[in-house]
Structures are given as C-alpha cells and as structure tokens.
Amino acid sequence: MKLSDKLANLMNAQIGNEMGAAMQYLQIATYFDARSLPKFAQFFYTQSAEEQAHAMKFLHYMLEIGAEVHIPTIEAPVYEIADTAAAFQMSVDWEHEVTEQIYALMDIAVADRDYASQTFLQWFVTEQVEEVSSMETLLEVVNRVGEKNLFMIESYLERTPEEE
Numbered sequence: 001m002k003l004s005d006k007l008a009n010l011m012n013a014q015i016g017n018e019m020g021a022a023m024q025y026l027q028i029a030t031y032f033d034a035r036s037l038p039k040f041a042q043f044f045y046t047q048s049a050e051e052q053a054h055a056m057k058f059l060h061y062m063l064e065i066g067a068e069v070h071i072p073t074i075e076a077p078v079y080e081i082a083d084t085a086a087a088f089q090m091s092v093d094w095e096h097e098v099t100e101q102i103y104a105l106m107d108i109a110v111a112d113r114d115y116a117s118q119t120f121l122q123w124f125v126t127e128q129v130e131e132v133s134s135m136e137t138l139l140e141v142v143n144r145v146g147e148k149n150l151f152m153i154e155s156y157l158e159r160t161p162e163e164e
C-alpha cells in the first residue's frame with residue numbers, strides 16, 4: 001500500500017498541526033500553572049501529551065506503510081491569553097480546525113480509494129468528536145461560573161475522569 005503524494009504531504013503537515021496543538025496546550029497549561037490553578041494546568045498538560053501522541057500515530061503509520069516522514073516547521077503558540085474563557089475558546093476553535101484538517105485528509109483517502117488510510121483516519125474522526133465535545137463543555141462551565149469562581153471548576157475537573 002502506497003500513499004499518494006498528496007496524502008503523504010498532508011499527513012506530514014498534520015504531524016506539524018498535532019505538534020503545534022501540543023505546544024499551544026503546553027503554553028496554556030503554563031498560564032494556569034502560573035496562576036495556581038493546578039487542575040486546569042494538569043488538564044492542559046494532559047491535552048498536550050495527547051496531541052503529541054496524535055503526531056506520533058501519524059508518524060508511525062507513515063513509516064509502517066513505507067512513506068517518508070518530513071516533520072514541518074511548527075509555528076510558535078499564541079502566548080497572549082486574556083483569561084480562562086479565552087483559553088478554552090481558543091481550544092474549541094482549534095479542535096474545530098483540526099476536525100476540518102482530518103476531514104480533508106479523509107476526503108483524499110476516499111478519492112484515492114486508499115482503504116487502509118481511511119481506516120487509520122477513522123480513529124481521528126471519532127477522537128475529534130470527543131475532543132470538541134469536552135472542550136465545549138468546559139468552555140460552557142467556565143462561562144457559567146465566571147472568572148472569579150474558577151476554584152469551583154478545579155473540583156469539577158477533579159471529578160472528571162481522565163481520558164483514554
């Protein structure tokens with residue numbers, strides 16, 4: 001099974017997108033860690049590790065089918081985070097964007113009749129449903145509770161089971 005050049009290029013780009021997400025979430029984690037909100041920080045450290053794992057999934061898949069891995073330049077994360085709601089809004093937007101990136105990969109795999117890649121990408125389609133949903137839930141909770149009562153969400157996060 002050989003990847004089309006188009007799909008290979010886009011998968012390499014996706015390795016960069018996932019690593020970019022990992023760095024953005026790491027940056028957000030430091031925002032919370034510096035403000036003594038350890039559960040928020042932990043949530044984003046975990047998200048960051050998950051994004052790196054996503055990049056590794058692409059990398060290993062490409063190697064497995066004999067495609068060349070070219071890790072692209074990764075853009076620096078956004079450092080300016082206005083407040084907690086902004087951090088979660090940024091994350092929700094990002095996850096929607098990633099969902100579109102995964103769909104674009106899937107579109108090519110379908111056009112290529114590349115069934116192996118379709119099966120591989122299906123995992124990410126399902127994962128994105130989960131990621132968008134959990135970020136949207138947290139954004140909603142943050143908006144409801146407000147910046148002054150963030151400690152309440154700390155205990156909420158403590159009750160939220162770890163993913164995967």
Ligand SMILES: [Fe+2]
Nearest residue numbers: 018021051054
């Ligand atoms: Fe991801």
Ligand SMILES: [Fe+2]
Nearest residue numbers: 021051095131
């Ligand atoms: Fe994600």
